Amino acid sequence: MPRNRRVSMRFSTQTLLLQLGVVLLVVLLSGAVHAWLVYERIGDEAENQALTLARTVAADPDIRAGVQEISKEEGTPPPEVLASGPLQAAAEAVRVRTGALFVVITDETGLRLAHPETARLGERVSTDPTVALGGQEITTRNTGTLGPSAGAKVPVYAPDSTSTIVGEVSVGYSVESLGNSLARDIVPIALTAGGALLAGVLASFLLRRRLQRLTLGLEPEEISTLVHDQVAVLQGVDDGVIGVAPDGRISVFNAAASRLLDIPDATGQDWATANVPEQLKHLTQPAAQDAQAVEIVAGGRVLVANARKAWHRKEDLGWVVMLRDRTELQQLTRQLDAVGTMSTALRAQRHEFANQLHTIAGFISIGQHDSAKEYLARISATGPLKFPVEQAELLQDTYLQAFIGAKGVEASERGVALRIGPETLVRGHVADPQDVTTVLGNLIDNAVSAAVAGSAAERWVEVELLDDVTRSGGTLHIVVGDSGDGFGSLEPEEVFAEGFTTSEQPVRSGAGQGLGLALVRQLARRRGGDVRVLDPGSEGGPGAVFMASIPGVMDAAGTGVESTMREDSSG
Numbered sequence: 001m002p003r004n005r006r007v008s009m010r011f012s013t014q015t016l017l018l019q020l021g022v023v024l025l026v027v028l029l030s031g032a033v034h035a036w037l038v039y040e041r042i043g044d045e046a047e048n049q050a051l052t053l054a055r056t057v058a059a060d061p062d063i064r065a066g067v068q069e070i071s072k073e074e075g076t077p078p079p080e081v082l083a084s085g086p087l088q089a090a091a092e093a094v095r096v097r098t099g100a101l102f103v104v105i106t107d108e109t110g111l112r113l114a115h116p117e118t119a120r121l122g123e124r125v126s127t128d129p130t131v132a133l134g135g136q137e138i139t140t141r142n143t144g145t146l147g148p149s150a151g152a153k154v155p156v157y158a159p160d161s162t163s164t165i166v167g168e169v170s171v172g173y174s175v176e177s178l179g180n181s182l183a184r185d186i187v188p189i190a191l192t193a194g195g196a197l198l199a200g201v202l203a204s205f206l207l208r209r210r211l212q213r214l215t216l217g218l219e220p221e222e223i224s225t226l227v228h229d230q231v232a233v234l235q236g237v238d239d240g241v242i243g244v245a246p247d248g249r250i251s252v253f254n255a256a257a258s259r260l261l262d263i264p265d266a267t268g269q270d271w272a273t274a275n276v277p278e279q280l281k282h283l284t285q286p287a288a289q290d291a292q293a294v295e296i297v298a299g300g301r302v303l304v305a306n307a308r309k310a311w312h313r314k315e316d317l318g319w320v321v322m323l324r325d326r327t328e329l330q331q332l333t334r335q336l337d338a339v340g341t342m343s344t345a346l347r348a349q350r351h352e353f354a355n356q357l358h359t360i361a362g363f364i365s366i367g368q369h370d371s372a373k374e375y376l377a378r379i380s381a382t383g384p385l386k387f388p389v390e391q392a393e394l395l396q397d398t399y400l401q402a403f404i405g406a407k408g409v410e411a412s413e414r415g416v417a418l419r420i421g422p423e424t425l426v427r428g429h430v431a432d433p434q435d436v437t438t439v440l441g442n443l444i445d446n447a448v449s450a451a452v453a454g455s456a457a458e459r460w461v462e463v464e465l466l467d468d469v470t471r472s473g474g475t476l477h478i479v480v481g482d483s484g485d486g487f488g489s490l491e492p493e494e495v496f497a498e499g500f501t502t503s504e505q506p507v508r509s510g511a512g513q514g515l516g517l518a519l520v521r522q523l524a525r526r527r528g529g530d531v532r533v534l535d536p537g538s539e540g541g542p543g544a545v546f547m548a549s550i551p552g553v554m555d556a557a558g559t560g561v562e563s564t565m566r567e568d569s570s571g
Helices: 011-059 061-072 079-083 086-098 175-214 220-236 255-261 278-283 327-365 369-382 398-413 433-453 492-496 516-526 561-570
Strands: 102-107 112-114 138-144 147-157 165-174 240-244 250-253 293-298 301-312 315-325 417-420 460-468 474-482 530-535 545-555
Touching (some): 011 086, 011 102, 011 147, 011 165, 061 086, 061 102, 061 112, 061 165, 079 112, 086 112, 147 175, 278 301, 293 516, 327 369, 398 417, 398 460, 433 474, 433 545, 492 516, 516 545
Parallel strands (some): 417 460
Antiparallel strands (some): 102 112, 102 165, 138 147, 240 315, 293 301, 301 315, 460 474
C-alpha cells in the first residue's frame, strides 16, 4: 500500500493489544515459574521418599546378613542363583509395594545382587556407587538402565558392625511418575492462569472503553490537535468565551472574556461563586432559554451575552457563554440618534425658514426697506431657526444649542416643554461631544419619558448646565428635572441597576433599554465624575432630579475664559 494511503492502527487498539500482550506474558511466566516450582517440589519429595525407603531396606537385618554372606564368598554368584535368592525377593517385594521404579542392592564392589531385571544381576551398576560405598548417603537425579529417575543411595553395613560396609542400596522413582503428579497438580495452575488471563482481558477491554468515553472517542493526536486549535481560536477571537463544565466549574475563560468583564482569569473557579455578573449566571440556569441574548454593563462596557447548552451525542458537556462588545455600537447609535434628531428638527423648521425669506423678499419688492432691516435685525437676535426650547439664549455653545434644540423638537412632539434653567452658565465650548451626547441625551430622554408618564397637567423638562473651565480641561455639570411622578417606592440607587427603564414597554433583549443610566454613570465615573439623584421626586410632580458631572469635556480655548482667569490670578 502506498505510504500516503497506509492506514495506521488506532492508539486505543494499540493500547489494548499491548495490555493483552503484557497480561498474556505475565500469566505465561507466572504459570511456568509455578509449574517449575511444583515440579521441583515433587522431585524433592520423591528424593526424600527414595532416601527413606533406601534407609529402611539397608537397615533390614536380613538384607545386611544376606549382603555380608555373599560378600564373604569368592566371586559373585551367577544371575540365576541371585534371581532366586532372598535379596532379590525382598527387593522386588519392596519395589512392588512402594511403587518405586527400582530397588537395587549391590555388594561392596558395586555388583548388582538384586535388580528388577534379572538379566542384569551380577553386573556393575550403571551409576557411580562410590559415594554410598564410602559411607555417605546421597540423593540423585540421573538416567540409568531403566530410564530417568529421582532416587537415593544408602550404604549397607555388616550386621555386627557400624563401620564395615558390605554393599549399598539404590532406590529410584521414575520421572514419568513425577510428570503424572505434576499433571495432576498443574490443573489448578492452569485454571488459575486462565482465570488471571480472562480477568486481564476483561480489565483491558473495560479500560479501553473508559478511555474512549473520557476522550470522547478521540485519539491522543486528535486531542493534541484540538487543544492547539482551541488555544489558537479562543485567544485569537475578540469575543469573550466562558465554558462551564457540568459540575459547575469554569473550564474555559479566554483573554477576551477577562478583558471585557475586567476581571482576572477565573478558570477552575466555581461558576456559582465566581466574580462574574449575575445576569450571566442566570443564563445558565436550567429554566433559562437556550441562546437567549441579554445586554449587560460590565467594566464600563455594554456587552451582549448569550449561553448555549453543549452536547456531544447524548453527553452533557455543560454551557458555553459568549460575550460580544457593543460599547462602540451603542455610542455610535446614540450619536446617530442625535444627528437624526437634529436633522428632524432642521426639516421641521425648513418651512419657517422659507417663510422668513419670502417675507424679506416681499418687503424689498414693495420698497419697505426699513421694515426688511427691522425684520432681519430680529432674526439676527433670535437666530434664523426657532427651536421649541425656553430660554435657549442662555446657551452660547453651538453644539449644545443644536443638540438641546433637537431634543426640544422631540419633546415638543410628545407634548413636553423643554426649557433651560435660569442658573445655566456655559462659558467654554464642548471638546468631547461623544460623551456629552451619551450622558445628556440619556438624562433628557429619561426625563421626557417620565414627564409623559406623569400625572401632572403641565409636562415639562428643565435642564441646567454649568461648566468649570480650567487650563487642563473643564467639567460640565448637568442638572435635569421633570414634571413626572418621581420614583415612588423605589430607592434612588435602584434606577442605576442594569435592566431598569422608564419606558412603559417591556425591555427587549438587544434593544439597549435598561442600560442608559447604568452606562452614563460608569462613563462619568471612568472620567472621574459621577451621576446621582438629587431628589427622588413625589407623586403628582415635580419629578426626580438628576445631576451629572463630566470632567474633561469642556475647552476654554477661544472663549475668553482663559484671559479672565489670567487676570484674576494676576490681580
